[in-house]
Amino acid sequence: MSAKVNDDLLTERRKCEFNVEELTNYLDGGAQATQNRRKLEDKVLSTKGLFDEVPEEYLSHKEKYENAVRKAVVYYKAMKEAEDPNQTEQERANATYRSLLHAAVFKDNSPFSLHLAMFIPAILGQADEEQKKYWMKRASKMEIIGTYAQTELGHGTFIRGLETTATYDPKTEEFVLHSPTLTAYKWWPGSLAHTANYCVVMAHLYINGKSCGIQPFIVQFRDEETHQPLPGIKLGEIGAKLGFNTVNNGFLGFDQHRIPRNRMLMKNAQVLKDGTFKRSPNSKLTYGTMVYVRVVIVNGMANQLARAVTIAVRYSAVRRQSELKPDAGEPQILDYVTQQHKLFIGIASSHAFTLTAKWLTRMYQKVTADLEKGNLDELPELHAIACCLKAVTTTDTSVLVERSRTSCGGHGYMLSSNLPQIYGLVTAACTYEGENTVLMLQTARSLVKALEQAQSGKRLSPTMSYLSEKVSSRLKWDNSIDGIVKGFRRVAYGKVESAMRSMRKYVRSGLGPEDAWNMSSVQLVAASEYTSISEADIRQLQDTYEDLLGKIRPNAVGLVDAFDFRDQILNSTLGAYDGRVYERLMEEALKSPLNAEPVNQSFHKYLKPFMQGKL
Numbered sequence: 001m002s003a004k005v006n007d008d009l010l011t012e013r014r015k016c017e018f019n020v021e022e023l024t025n026y027l028d029g030g031a032q033a034t035q036n037r038r039k040l041e042d043k044v045l046s047t048k049g050l051f052d053e054v055p056e057e058y059l060s061h062k063e064k065y066e067n068a069v070r071k072a073v074v075y076y077k078a079m080k081e082a083e084d085p086n087q088t089e090q091e092r093a094n095a096t097y098r099s100l101l102h103a104a105v106f107k108d109n110s111p112f113s114l115h116l117a118m119f120i121p122a123i124l125g126q127a128d129e130e131q132k133k134y135w136m137k138r139a140s141k142m143e144i145i146g147t148y149a150q151t152e153l154g155h156g157t158f159i160r161g162l163e164t165t166a167t168y169d170p171k172t173e174e175f176v177l178h179s180p181t182l183t184a185y186k187w188w189p190g191s192l193a194h195t196a197n198y199c200v201v202m203a204h205l206y207i208n209g210k211s212c213g214i215q216p217f218i219v220q221f222r223d224e225e226t227h228q229p230l231p232g233i234k235l236g237e238i239g240a241k242l243g244f245n246t247v248n249n250g251f252l253g254f255d256q257h258r259i260p261r262n263r264m265l266m267k268n269a270q271v272l273k274d275g276t277f278k279r280s281p282n283s284k285l286t287y288g289t290m291v292y293v294r295v296v297i298v299n300g301m302a303n304q305l306a307r308a309v310t311i312a313v314r315y316s317a318v319r320r321q322s323e324l325k326p327d328a329g330e331p332q333i334l335d336y337v338t339q340q341h342k343l344f345i346g347i348a349s350s351h352a353f354t355l356t357a358k359w360l361t362r363m364y365q366k367v368t369a370d371l372e373k374g375n376l377d378e379l380p381e382l383h384a385i386a387c388c389l390k391a392v393t394t395t396d397t398s399v400l401v402e403r404s405r406t407s408c409g410g411h412g413y414m415l416s417s418n419l420p421q422i423y424g425l426v427t428a429a430c431t432y433e434g435e436n437t438v439l440m441l442q443t444a445r446s447l448v449k450a451l452e453q454a455q456s457g458k459r460l461s462p463t464m465s466y467l468s469e470k471v472s473s474r475l476k477w478d479n480s481i482d483g484i485v486k487g488f489r490r491v492a493y494g495k496v497e498s499a500m501r502s503m504r505k506y507v508r509s510g511l512g513p514e515d516a517w518n519m520s521s522v523q524l525v526a527a528s529e530y531t532s533i534s535e536a537d538i539r540q541l542q543d544t545y546e547d548l549l550g551k552i553r554p555n556a557v558g559l560v561d562a563f564d565f566r567d568q569i570l571n572s573t574l575g576a577y578d579g580r581v582y583e584r585l586m587e588e589a590l591k592s593p594l595n596a597e598p599v600n601q602s603f604h605k606y607l608k609p610f611m612q613g614k615l
């Protein structure tokens, strides 16, 4: 018999003014997609051995990893078996697009993450047809487990500064991989330490002493039978982190390690047997995997944020605290307008990021199709947009997830709420796949170029077209959506123009272009991410805003119910559908090993002699 649902949550659900299932269907891309997703989740989550006997937080660092590998093999097998052979690729993608199934199994991500998130995409994007056929067969069947090894101990952002070398030996038709310094060691790749046995390595190619730029190589680093590191390979784990502690991030050093010529992924650039180098049509095509993952991250942020606000809004409907009016009893904390302000922006942002992710994915698919036909025209715009949206969505999601945590008081600080772990996951995305400041400056680079083109009368790409609108600075905008958008476009224009004016001022003062750029870089980042509107209009918008909060209030629980996260995926004492918060907090607390006995052995060993002055 299912447990009784909290009365306040029942009331909230009765108050809801819209059809929750309809919104769920919309988010999934239709009723059939919702059904497919639920069917997939039912199948996979009914698999034995997927969940923890002891809560992960009470395991040691090593036990956490070993337990995660145990679950990863069960999970991956269950996912494979759950695949419906009659489904189209698109239906399968839709079913997983919104599902955070892995989050029900791994609070801190899977040791297989990089195999799926980057190793396979790197093969698909960087291998020639023959290589793709061979490696995809092995990788998709998990005969091998891979990762993506680009970052080094000494370099992450500056890819052109990577020190790992790949020197071509025409006599043996091999590449010699070498880490000339400690800072050249690959450092950070997920799964690298003890899980994977292959990786795509980004290394500096040299032929006859000449630099041929950074190229991708597929490298085996562990024996497939014994899992021992191969000769000339130094491996290890980089240590405990804020989160991602079951992703097994590692380090790898090469000592004159030889690989066959056909291990350089040769879709874009090629090395012939005699050492002839055939250059890529655009050296940045090598960076294509990063663009793909940035696109995927935007959708990942939408889902993670939806999960956090679901937990916080349901808890805020159950938690009663303080006194809003004398003798009126303790209100639901969701009735405080400050609580609505903290949480409703998170609901809206998750929807905004979902729609943005869909738009960006379509743009990525179009540009990738064009690249296949040799048309690189829209690659720069895709790069700039993907940088901006990855940076903005990960920054905003980190802020909003942390705000969801602090809006739940002390219970939000419990690991059993799962809000700290979700924060650990999303805040990592502010750094990986390109640190956010660095990416915003990439976008700024494109904005400055676009404004210069606009000022010389050239046509701009659709996403930059606001820079060519001669919008009057005396524009008065109203509270309509169109008015607000016009206002934002006007201010965004002003930010770019101001940054450019600043750079020109520095150049006139005698600074070189690079120093002028650096001196203006705070403004350049603001131009890429930040648009604010002038003081007078904030008051006008504020009234509209507070009025909107009131309109959302009766529907808040319905809006998060529509995300349709089952309890196992929320994995939270505060966010379960039935709202039995206090019973769950106690149930989880009693699982602490410290509660196995009333007096801990440290009393007799340390406390008692200490308090009796005998230590």
Ligand SMILES: CCCCCCCC/C=C\CCCCCCCCCC(=O)SCCNC(=O)CCNC(=O)[C@H](O)C(C)(C)COP(=O)(O)OP(=O)(O)OC[C@H]1O[C@@H](n2cnc3c(N)ncnc32)[C@H](O)[C@@H]1OP(=O)(O)O
Pocket (backbone or CB within 6 Å): 109, 113, 114, 117, 118, 148, 150, 151, 156, 157, 158, 159, 160, 284, 285, 287, 288, 290, 291, 293, 296, 297, 300, 301, 304, 379, 380, 383, 425, 426, 429, 431, 432, 433, 434, 435, 438, 439, 442, 445
């Ligand atoms: C699956 C993902 C996650 C989902 C998230 C949900 C939550 C988590 C749940 C599950 C996920 C688990 C999996 C977790 C995955 C973690 C993966 C992390 C992996 C990594 O971090 S891999 C390493 C990533 N590293 C980087 O991104 C490095 C960043 N640095 C750069 O990109 C470049 O170095 C630079 C662009 C910043 C600077 O390089 P530089 O050569 O100096 O370039 P510039 O001179 O500035 O520009 C030159 C020229 O090139 C153009 N350009 C640069 N980059 C690109 C590109 N990628 N594509 C196209 N064009 C590019 C640039 O615009 C310039 O053009 P111009 O000269 O102006 O014409």
Ligand SMILES: Cc1cc2nc3c(=O)[nH]c(=O)nc-3n(C[C@H](O)[C@H](O)[C@H](O)COP(=O)(O)OP(=O)(O)OC[C@H]3O[C@@H](n4cnc5c(N)ncnc54)[C@H](O)[C@@H]3O)c2cc1C
Pocket (backbone or CB within 6 Å): 114, 147, 148, 149, 150, 151, 154, 155, 156, 157, 158, 187, 188, 189, 190, 244, 249, 428, 431, 432, 433, 434, 435, 437, 438, 441
């Ligand atoms: C959880 C996690 C997982 C990861 N997984 C992988 C992986 O699987 N594979 C992989 O290859 N890498 C991985 N990384 C590494 C990640 O890609 C790098 O950390 C990231 O690219 C930043 O590089 P860095 O750490 O060397 O910082 P740096 O590049 O040293 O930058 C440090 C700081 O310097 C400033 N800075 C640097 N350059 C500029 C600039 N041009 N302009 C202005 N400011 C600048 C920024 O404030 C930046 O934060 C992972 C990282 C994390 C945190």
